[in-house]
Amino acid sequence: xxxxxxxxxxxxxxxxxxxxxxxxxxxxxxxxxxxxxxxxxxxxxxxxxxxxxxxxxxxxxxxxxxxxxxxxxxxxxxxxxxxxxxxxxxxxxxxxxxxxxxxxxxxxxxxxxxxxxxxxxxxxxxxxxxxxxxxxxxxxxxxxxxxxxxxxxxxxxxxxxxxxxxxxxxxxxxxxxxxxxxxxxxxxxxxxxxxxxxxxxxxxxxxxxxxxxxxxxxxxxxxxxxxxxxxxxxxxxxxxxxxxxxxxxxxxxxxxxxxxxxxxxxxxxxxxxxxxxxxxxxxxxxxxxx
Amino acid sequence: xxxxxxxxxxxxxxxxxxxxxxxxxxxxxxxxxxxxxxxxxxxxxxxxxxxxxxxxxxxxxxxxxxxxxxxxxxxxxxxxxxxxxxxxxxxxxxxxxxxxxxxxxxxxxxxxxxxxxxxxxxxxxxxxxxxxxxxxxxxxxxxxxxxxxxxxxxxxxxxxxxxxxxxxxxxxxxxxxxxxxxxxxxxxxxxxxxxxxxxxxxxxxxxxxxxxxxxxxxxxxxxxxxxxxxxxxxxxxxxxxxxxxxxxxxxxxxxxxxxxxxxxxxxxxxxxxxxxxxxxxxxxxxxxxxxxxxxxxxxxxxxxxxxxxxxxxxxxxxxxxxxxxxxxxxxxxxxxxxxxxxxxxxxxxxxxxxxxxxxxxxxxxxxxxxxxx
Numbered sequence: 001x002x003x004x005x006x007x008x009x010x011x012x013x014x015x016x017x018x019x020x021x022x023x024x025x026x027x028x029x030x031x032x033x034x035x036x037x038x039x040x041x042x043x044x045x046x047x048x049x050x051x052x053x054x055x056x057x058x059x060x061x062x063x064x065x066x067x068x069x070x071x072x073x074x075x076x077x078x079x080x081x082x083x084x085x086x087x088x089x090x091x092x093x094x095x096x097x098x099x100x101x102x103x104x105x106x107x108x109x110x111x112x113x114x115x116x117x118x119x120x121x122x123x124x125x126x127x128x129x130x131x132x133x134x135x136x137x138x139x140x141x142x143x144x145x146x147x148x149x150x151x152x153x154x155x156x157x158x159x160x161x162x163x164x165x166x167x168x169x170x171x172x173x174x175x176x177x178x179x180x181x182x183x184x185x186x187x188x189x190x191x192x193x194x195x196x197x198x199x200x201x202x203x204x205x206x207x208x209x210x211x212x213x214x215x216x217x218x219x220x221x222x223x224x225x226x227x228x229x230x231x232x233x234x235x236x237x238x239x240x241x242x243x244x245x246x247x248x249x250x251x252x253x254x255x256x257x258x259x260x261x262x263x264x265x266x267x268x269x270x271x272x273x274x275x276x277x278x279x280x281x282x283x284x285x286x287x288x289x290x
Numbered sequence: 291x292x293x294x295x296x297x298x299x300x301x302x303x304x305x306x307x308x309x310x311x312x313x314x315x316x317x318x319x320x321x322x323x324x325x326x327x328x329x330x331x332x333x334x335x336x337x338x339x340x341x342x343x344x345x346x347x348x349x350x351x352x353x354x355x356x357x358x359x360x361x362x363x364x365x366x367x368x369x370x371x372x373x374x375x376x377x378x379x380x381x382x383x384x385x386x387x388x389x390x391x392x393x394x395x396x397x398x399x400x401x402x403x404x405x406x407x408x409x410x411x412x413x414x415x416x417x418x419x420x421x422x423x424x425x426x427x428x429x430x431x432x433x434x435x436x437x438x439x440x441x442x443x444x445x446x447x448x449x450x451x452x453x454x455x456x457x458x459x460x461x462x463x464x465x466x467x468x469x470x471x472x473x474x475x476x477x478x479x480x481x482x483x484x485x486x487x488x489x490x491x492x493x494x495x496x497x498x499x500x501x502x503x504x505x506x507x508x509x510x511x512x513x514x515x516x517x518x519x520x521x522x523x524x525x526x527x528x529x530x531x532x533x534x535x536x537x538x539x540x541x542x543x544x545x546x547x548x549x550x551x552x553x554x555x556x557x558x559x560x561x562x563x564x565x566x567x568x569x570x571x572x573x574x575x576x577x578x579x580x581x582x583x584x585x586x587x588x589x590x591x592x593x594x595x596x597x598x599x600x601x602x603x604x605x606x607x608x609x610x611x612x613x614x615x616x617x618x619x620x621x622x623x624x625x626x627x628x629x630x631x632x633x634x635x636x637x638x639x640x641x642x643x644x645x646x647x648x649x650x651x652x653x654x655x656x657x658x659x660x661x662x663x
Contacts, residue, residue: 013515013526015524016524016526046513047509047510047511047513048509050509060527063515063526063527066513068508068509068514069513069514070355070358070508070515070516071516071517071518071519072351073377073378073381073518076347076348076351076377079343079344079347079348079349079351079352079355080352080354080355081355082315082341082343082351082352082355083315083353083355083356083357083358083359083363084355084356084358084359084508085359086313086339086352086356086359087313087339087355087356087361087363088359088360088361088507088508088509090509091508091509108344108345108348109344109348112348265334265339268334269334269337269339271334272331272334272335273334273335273337276335
């Protein structure tokens with residue numbers, strides 16, 4: 001491919017009506033850029049990539065990109081992706097979700113997709129709030145923060161997304177922020193290459209709701225805050241647990257090798273085919289068994 | 291092939307395999323679990339895949355995902371699980387992704403009576419998901435029909451790019467009946483229409499002759515977008531009325547213009563009948579027995595057995611309403627399809643026979659209605 005063909009533009013849908021639906025200054029576009037750069041770097045065939053998303057601001061990402069794209073229902077993207085991956089194992093299936101999407105309504109699907117170790121790449125864009133519906137608190141909204149449904153401050157502790165995925169059985173788990181776009185490119189690339197359930201948490205922000213309600217400021221101020229609050233994994237190891245709890249820890253938190261669901265199920269198919277007896281063949285009818 | 295005693299649930303599993311189903315995702319629930327058990331055993335022998343998901347919502351999602359990948363897919367459940375599946379029945383209808391959903395009904399509402407028969411999901415099968423949507427619902431009344439209608443369900447799903455629901459009675463699901471399974475190769479199996487236009491010309495939701503656009507699978511070189519939002523011919527979200535209305539109309543048209551192909555029913559002795567029983571599922575078998583008993587007593591009784599309940603076979607029922615003085619509608623619910631029959635033939639002509647306590651409607655109950663007792 002020449003350079004022009006490999007530009008980000010060639011991955012966008014030229015027939016789609018632009019501009020996109022996101023507020024100007026939103027971090028989702030940075031994640032989209034990181035995904036495109038990661039795919040470009042790997043030189044993958046567009047026909048062999050499927051993007052599956054749920055509902056919310058992040059759910060709108062696939063439609064802008066020229067792959068096999070599917071915008072599903074709220075929280076269920078991983079369940080759709082599971083079926084798609086099992087039907088078409090040669091596809092690289094990337095699932096794009098938001099924090100409310102993946103961890104509230106989709107929490108059950110999230111842990112089970114990780115437990116089964118389906119060969120999927122999950123990207124959770126964590127802006128700590130429900131942006132599209134106007135700023136209600138999500139499962140990752142920090143304690144004491146304001147949301148339109150927490151006008152007196154939030155009383156629930158947030159879900160640690162990466163730790164949840166590790167405990168549930170994911171093979172690759174990494175976290176970065178939309179400030180650290182280059183690092184995000186790299187983690188998404190690793191995650192797509194990894195066989196098994198991989199997760200990249202892309203910490204973002206919502207200046208339109210969260211920033212306004214909590215008087216943090218504009219997108220620029222929130223971007224600065226991401227930079228100040230985040231710390232690399234190696235630097236975090238020098239901190240006390242209390243100090244660490246206040247930071248966004250960036251890095252590859254988990255990376256192990258184990259057989260994915262499809263490779264194990266292929267053995268089931270082998271065993272089942274070996275067990276076919278003459279009698280069962282008759283029951284299936286002539287030509288019934290492939 | 292040999293004659294066997296086969297259970298309705300098992301017959302559904304074989305029907306799915308015969309129709310080319312190679313993916314099943316489900317969640318255990320009485321009285322449908324034998325379908326999952328049977329397919330977990332048989333599907334891998336055919337190179338297919340079985341997966342037990344975390345709930346029924348995920349089960350139908352996985353089926354839709356597999357179908358988008360080009361593999362014929364099915365799930366099976368019962369009332370409580372069927373309630374959970376409504377979200378994705380709507381998604382499949384809106385995105386026009388073929389799939390088959392089996393609901394082996396149990397007495398409801400709620401957890402109800404898991405092992406007792408009921409025909410209580412008739413209206414839920416039609417209107418359980420929100421919004422106006424086309425749907426096809428088939429209803430077997432025997433083990434051989436369970437096999438045959440499962441094949442038909444797949445064929446209609448593929449042909450019209452729609453979810454098809456197979457509603458079953460617990461009695462049919464668990465009853466063992468004589469069945470001689472036909473050789474798979476003797477069956478008519480319809481696969482979805484692909485396309486050979488250059489990828490840049492392909493419109494996944496375009497206006498097509500017959501109103502069903504071709505559907506290449508993901509990964510085949512046709513890259514397109516699928517969304518549950520209202521979409522234009524390219525599948526991209528739209529709020530334009532001139533794009534929403536054609537979609538609404540085409541989705542209805544693709545079913546309503548093919549009713550001759552979709553509506554399945556059987557008439558028995560309706561020519562001279564002044565009273566016709568309209569029934570479906572296992573209740574139609576009580577009705578047939580009641581008809582025989584009544585004919586012995588020189589009552590001119592006919593029977594219309596419905597195998598397609600949605601879309602409702604309005605023309606056939608209206609025709610019966612014109613010739614018959616009286617229409618009896620026995621149902622194991624408090625009167626669901628009777629509402630449609632009343633709409634078609636007039637309320638004054640309809641006699642309902644109902645029970646919703648987990649017991650079957652006996653021929654005697656119908657006979658009493660015939661005799662006006």
